[in-house]
Amino acid sequence: MDTFLQQLINGIVQGSIYALVALGYTMVYGIMGLINFAHGEVVMIGTMVSITVLGILLGLGVPMGLAAVLALLAAMLVCMILGWSLERIAYRPLRNAPRLTPLITAIGMSIVLQNLAMIIWSRNYLSFPPIIEKVSYEVAGAHFSNVQLLIVVLAGLSMAGLLLLIYRTRLGMAMRATAQNLPVAQLMGVNVNRVIAAAFIIGSAMGALAGFMVGAYYEIAHYQMGFMLGLKAFTAAVLGGIGNLGGAMLGGLLLGIIEALAAGYIGDLTGGFLGSHYQDIFAFVVLIGVLMFRPSGLFGEKTGERA
Amino acid sequence: MRHPFLHWLLRLPRHTAFLALTGGAILLALPVVAMLGGQAWVRILDLAILYVFLALGLNIVVGFAGLLDLGYIAFYAVGAYTWALLASPHFGLHLPFWVILPIGALLACLFGVLLGAPTLRLRGDYLAIVTLGFGEIIRIFLNNLNAPVNITNGPQGITLIDPVAFGAFKLSGRTELFGYTLVGPQKYYYLLLALCVLVVLINYRLQHSRIGRAWQAIREDEVAAKAVGINTRNMKLLAFAMGASFGGIAGGVYAAMQGFVSPESFSLMESIMILAMVVLGGMGHIPGVILGAVLLSILPEALRFGVVPAQQALFGKVLVDPESLRMLVFGLALVLVMRFRPQGLWPSRERKRELLAGEEGKA
Numbered sequence: 299m300d301t302f303l304q305q306l307i308n309g310i311v312q313g314s315i316y317a318l319v320a321l322g323y324t325m326v327y328g329i330m331g332l333i334n335f336a337h338g339e340v341v342m343i344g345t346m347v348s349i350t351v352l353g354i355l356l357g358l359g360v361p362m363g364l365a366a367v368l369a370l371l372a373a374m375l376v377c378m379i380l381g382w383s384l385e386r387i388a389y390r391p392l393r394n395a396p397r398l399t400p401l402i403t404a405i406g407m408s409i410v411l412q413n414l415a416m417i418i419w420s421r422n423y424l425s426f427p428p429i430i431e432k433v434s435y436e437v438a439g440a441h442f443s444n445v446q447l448l449i450v451v452l453a454g455l456s457m458a459g460l461l462l463l464i465y466r467t468r469l470g471m472a473m474r475a476t477a478q479n480l481p482v483a484q485l486m487g488v489n490v491n492r493v494i495a496a497a498f499i500i501g502s503a504m505g506a507l508a509g510f511m512v513g514a515y516y517e518i519a520h521y522q523m524g525f526m527l528g529l530k531a532f533t534a535a536v537l538g539g540i541g542n543l544g545g546a547m548l549g550g551l552l553l554g555i556i557e558a559l560a561a562g563y564i565g566d567l568t569g570g571f572l573g574s575h576y577q578d579i580f581a582f583v584v585l586i587g588v589l590m591f592r593p594s595g596l597f598g599e600k601t602g603e604r605a
Numbered sequence: 606m607r608h609p610f611l612h613w614l615l616r617l618p619r620h621t622a623f624l625a626l627t628g629g630a631i632l633l634a635l636p637v638v639a640m641l642g643g644q645a646w647v648r649i650l651d652l653a654i655l656y657v658f659l660a661l662g663l664n665i666v667v668g669f670a671g672l673l674d675l676g677y678i679a680f681y682a683v684g685a686y687t688w689a690l691l692a693s694p695h696f697g698l699h700l701p702f703w704v705i706l707p708i709g710a711l712l713a714c715l716f717g718v719l720l721g722a723p724t725l726r727l728r729g730d731y732l733a734i735v736t737l738g739f740g741e742i743i744r745i746f747l748n749n750l751n752a753p754v755n756i757t758n759g760p761q762g763i764t765l766i767d768p769v770a771f772g773a774f775k776l777s778g779r780t781e782l783f784g785y786t787l788v789g790p791q792k793y794y795y796l797l798l799a800l801c802v803l804v805v806l807i808n809y810r811l812q813h814s815r816i817g818r819a820w821q822a823i824r825e826d827e828v829a830a831k832a833v834g835i836n837t838r839n840m841k842l843l844a845f846a847m848g849a850s851f852g853g854i855a856g857g858v859y860a861a862m863q864g865f866v867s868p869e870s871f872s873l874m875e876s877i878m879i880l881a882m883v884v885l886g887g888m889g890h891i892p893g894v895i896l897g898a899v900l901l902s903i904l905p906e907a908l909r910f911g912v913v914p915a916q917q918a919l920f921g922k923v924l925v926d927p928e929s930l931r932m933l934v935f936g937l938a939l940v941l942v943m944r945f946r947p948q949g950l951w952p953s954r955e956r957k958r959e960l961l962a963g964e965e966g967k968a
Contacts, residue, residue: 407936525873582738586738590724
């Protein structure tokens with residue numbers, strides 16, 4: 299029972315990070331039908347920028363909390379600019395090209411970003427400075443820290459904010475309209491270019507927040523960390539029904555929990571044959587399973603094949 | 606009376622015959638010439654031609670049938686590990702190549718069908734992600750299947766793998782032939798060249814066959830293809846399985862040639878590299894794909910030799926590590942080619958026409 303509760307808590311924390319990243323994928327996919335392959339890299343850049351800014355500010359003697367807030371803002375700013383330029387450079391010129399083309403430029407951009415990060419931040423593991431005094435709590439035999447609590451609360455707040463934006467503002471209405479039918483939205487006077495740019499910018503800001511959290515949670519960062527994270531977040535988006543915001547959030551949480559529980563129990567279940575280092579394959583097993591039995595995701599509407 | 610072969614040659618348009626003859630002669634002489642620069646160059650040639658083989662295999666999936674496969678390297682890995690496990694001291698098995706290669710191809714094909722069956726009825730980009738995930742799963746398993754039962758020997762990989770051998774004639778080591786000493790990589794070059802010629806022929810025969818035309822129809826418009834009576838699911842599975850088996854064969858030869866396999870060689874980056882060869886050269890156009898594979902496999906080596914001296918000349922020291930700069934250039938090239946030449950460097954005539962027509966239609 300202790301394992302169960304403990305892994306559930308870990309899963310929820312990890313899952314809220316997945317959910318934040320998954321939102322970036324699902325927004326872009328919902329509007330343009332494009333898998334923004336470089337999104338994981340944007341998250342990684344968010345972590346890296348946070349580390350650099352935190353390092354500088356803490357070095358100057360800025361108090362911990364303030365430094366963390368400033369670093370997060372800086373990371374968000376950099377990632378928003380990055381997301382916007384990605385769209386301008388790699389995706390907008392190809393909007394009418396065959397489907398495979400933007401996917402390949404996305405892969406290209408992802409390689410470019412990874413290697414740029416490697417040149418700037420070296421190929422070593424970087425340590426993420428602590429952002430608050432760590433306090434540990436215990437409930438029913440399971441431990442959790444205030445960092446974990448902070449991650450879940452922040453993720454929840456920003457997701458609520460996103461939902462408000464999408465369902466209560468004019469921009470949100472324009473985004474929903476574009477997602478439903480791009481040419482018609484354009485005919486109705488929606489500035490589609492602005493809507494798409496907004497989707498990239500908002501997604502990247504949430505990605506930066508996720509990157510900051512990953513750093514604060516694991517206290518370590520590496521230029522290749524974005525790839526796996528991005529892939530899993532995409533899985534979460536598919537699990538929830540891609541294009542569906544609520545689905546991405548629930549999908550992220552669910553994937554985090556599945557992964558944590560599976561990692562906690564796989565050793566016992568297989569008699570020690572498979573260990574927790576197989577953690578990374580569960581996401582793919584889930585992905586393949588969902589695509590086999592419920593291709594539109596758990597919460598998505600049935601859309602059928604679009605040519 | 607002229608020899609029939611000569612007769613056939615003379616009846617070809619003169620420049621075609623000339624090109625074919627000189628091209629063939631150059632291909633045959635290449636490893637001898639490259640040897641002048643050292644064995645390392647022959648190895649680069651071997652890898653280049655292996656990539657041509659792989660790219661042509663993937664071309665069946667991506668170029669002909671239009672299915673985006675981002676985990677192609679997994680099939681290559683299956684082939685390589687099949688060879689490594691069945692012909693090395695690891696399990697003490699030393700089966701001959703004509704047993705292992707078919708097993709490797711068959712296993713890869715089986716994996717292809719298993720993976721393709723649930724996903725091929727979905728949209729193309731789902732297939733891309735699932736294949737990508739599958740590639741990673743295979744790599745994770747190869748990395749971790751060393752405990753509690755040691756199957757793959759984990760990250761250390763498997764060493765001392767048997768070379769390809771025809772009876773007592775081994776492709777590794779030196780052989781005297783008409784007073785000339787052939788080294789191992791040169792002999793592998795000729796084997797790979799023969800395999801490549803075979804796969805080129807298969808590609809050409811497939812392209813204009815009933816199957817090839819069905820694939821093309823699916824690629825252009827799946828709904829319409831279904832409407833004219835093509836069994837799209839089976840056709841797509843067939844393309845997937847065929848591509849996978851070629852990957853399996855290439856993997857087997859690779860394992861034998863290197864004598865060593867480890868999970869490191871089968872990263873996602875390799876899958877992307879092979880895909881980039883197909884796309885960069887011109888999807889579905891066989892000469893284009895060959896060009897793309899040769900360019901992308903030789904270019905990084907050339908960059909490796911060029912980047913360090915260039916930086917030393919410009920800045921007096923090595924500022925940026927050549928490996929990352931190489932990848933940076935590669936990523937940028939991918940973006941730029943897609944942006945300005947989406948049809949690839951050497952597209953087929955029809956495809957070029959379609960793309961041009963599309964642009965006029967837009968204007």
